[in-house]
Structure formats: C-alpha cells, structure tokens
Amino acid sequence: MAAKTALTIAVLFCICANSMDAAKPLPSILKPCPKNDPNLDECAAASGNFAIPKLKNGVPSYGIPPMDSYFVEKIDLEGKDIGVRFVLSDVNLHGLSNTKATLIRIKHEPLNFNWNIYLPVMQMIGNYESSGKILSLPITGKGDFNLTIFGIDVQYEFTCDTVKKSDD
Template sequence: MKCAAYVAVLAVLVRNSHEAILKLPTYLKPCSRNDSNFNACALKNGISALPKLVKGDASLHIPVLDPLRLDRIDVKQGSGPVRVELALTDVSVQGLKDADLKAIDFDLAKNTLNVNFIVKKRADVSSRYSVDGQILVLPIKGDGDFNLKIDGLEGTFKCKFDLIKKEDGKQYAKIRDNSFDFEISNAIFDLKNLFNGDKVLGDTMNTFLNENWREVYGEIKPAVAEVVRTVIVRILDEFTSLLPYDELFAA
C-alpha cells in the first residue's frame, strides 16, 4: 500500500544532467549529498513529487500506484486465535494518492534508507477471496467479493543498499536487507457470499470481524506486509538500475 512514497524519495535525489542515462521529468528535483540539510531537502522534494509519481511514469519504470494492483495475497495461519487459509486475488488498493511522506532518513555513509509515510484518508482494498478456517471462536467459510476499508494507515520502509559496478564502469545501488511494517487505526470488513450465501450467518460473521478487527488484522498483517515489501523492492530495483549512483546522489 504506498510504494510511491519510497520511489519518490530516491527520485528526488537524481541530477537533471545531460550525462544522465534518463532525462528526468521536471517534477523531480535534486538534493546535493553535501547539503547539511540533505534529509530535509529530500523530504520537501519528495512531498512535491509524490502526487505525480502516484500516477505512474513509464520512463522510470514506475507503474500506476493508485489503484495499486496486486495479483494475490495468501494468508495461511495454523495456530493462535485465527486459524485460516485466506486467498485474495485480483487485489486493488485505492487511496495512495492521499499518502504523505512524514520522515526520510538517509545515511549515505552506511548506505541505509528509512522512510515513514501516512495515508491521510481512508484506503480501500477490494478483491476476490476464498477463506476456510476459524476466527477466534467462530468458523468461517466462503468465496466471493472482498472489501476492506482502512483508516489511519501508517507505514515504514527500511533498507540497506550495496554498490554494484556494471559493465559501463559505473556503480549502481542495489537494495538489500529491507523491511516494511505498517499500522492502522481501524478496519471495516465486508465479505460477500459467506457460508454459501446464508445472509444471517454472513452478516453475523462480518459484524464479528469488525468488532474484533484488531485480532484479525494482527494475523493477516505479516502476509500483507511481505507482499507490499516485495512490490516496493521490485520498483526500487528497476529505478536504481537505470541511474548510476553518482547521478542518483548528486555531489
């Protein structure tokens, strides 16, 4: 949820130079790595660039990020209060256009990056689903349309990067040792066609899910975070492979 925030952070640091492999759009403004207020500059320029990047940019290999499309999210939980097999397919996440960068921390000496962002308005997740298992004390089974509304979404992406020399003799950043974590303030579930379309049982389960959203969220969170982390890294790897390190982090 939110990949644009991390792409914007790196993008704003790129020099607009005639020597660059890519000619960057004017909405991406560079910050010098010798600037004593480097992180503040990156945050300011990242906030400015984010609305453009969410729309996607083919020249930078950045897909449209609102809605964000995910092929599949699988949750297999075999112990604890939630014991389910849940599959979400054809996933669409809307709301990233309302994301704001809150903090950026680059340490170029250690080659590390930490980014914190928040989605200001409600995010909406829709997909197809199939589920079988138990939520707390109740069994759950069904397949159909899935909708999840999320309030107060706040995420943090952390990574280290190596410098890899390519055949052109230049060094490029390669993401490694990365993680993504997120928190929310509320979740509203709506699963259609639970229990073979039994309306009474389905309504009861949806009410139960929403009354116990914290427990449900806690169980599905690791699987969702892993999918989002993978998407972020894939986008960043594409982006950093196009631009040499010395142009990505201007002197």
C-alpha cells in the first residue's frame, strides 16, 4: 500500500507536470514526461524509478512525506472468511525507497494507469491487536510486531478524472 502511494506521487507529478499550471516549479527530482510522447509508458517508468530513491527523505515543501521510514497511523485488517481482525498502529515501513516500476501503461481517454511495481524487501515495525476465532480457537493478542516481507510484486490500476480549474 505504501509503495503504491509513493510511486503514485512520483509518477503523477512527472506525467502531469507538462499539462498543468503549477503554483511553483516541480522539484528537480521529478522529471516530467510530455503526454504526447510516443514512449510515454517507458518515460513514466524511467521518471518514477529516477524519483523514488530520491524521495527517501520526502519533499516537505510539497507535503510529500519521507518514504524511509514511512509512517502509517493505523491499518485495520479483517479476515471475514476466517473471523480474525488485526489492527496495526504506529507502523513504520522501511525499504520503500527501493521500489522499482517494472511496467507502466497509460491511457488518455479516460485517463487510466496500470502499474507493476517490485519491492525487494519491506520491513514493518509497530503495534498490533488481534481478536477473533479460527475454527473454535480464540485468537487474541496485543503487543509489538516486526514483519519483514521479501519479493513484493504489486499490480495497481486506477482511473482519474481531469478537472479544469478557473483562471482565478
């Protein structure tokens, strides 16, 4: 989730930069791709891969938080099929600045993005609470957790609407 957020920020800045009137210039780490570029998909992936490691410390002037570590206040997970709920809190994610865009496809009408990203390793550190039952066994717990995940492949698709603002 956090890896997708970081890549979303980086690539959207890069793609949209040439088609919007920005109040301030883009940070130098973001390389815009012209939307009529015949190699837009490759440009977007290269721009995203260039920007992501440089977003490790964030860009405070644009409200972009640090990627390493990336803080998430709360993640609520409920496995309805198995009847268990996990609430993760005060989670710090490490390793997001190593995310790589392996494939980006962009369509203009409607504006649609398909991304494949790869994260070699991500570590999550925080607090957890669990409750529920598996079969007839109660599952409850509370405490600290440290989770390391290797080889994360993510496929992400979303569609955007463009909004024309007034000239004010």
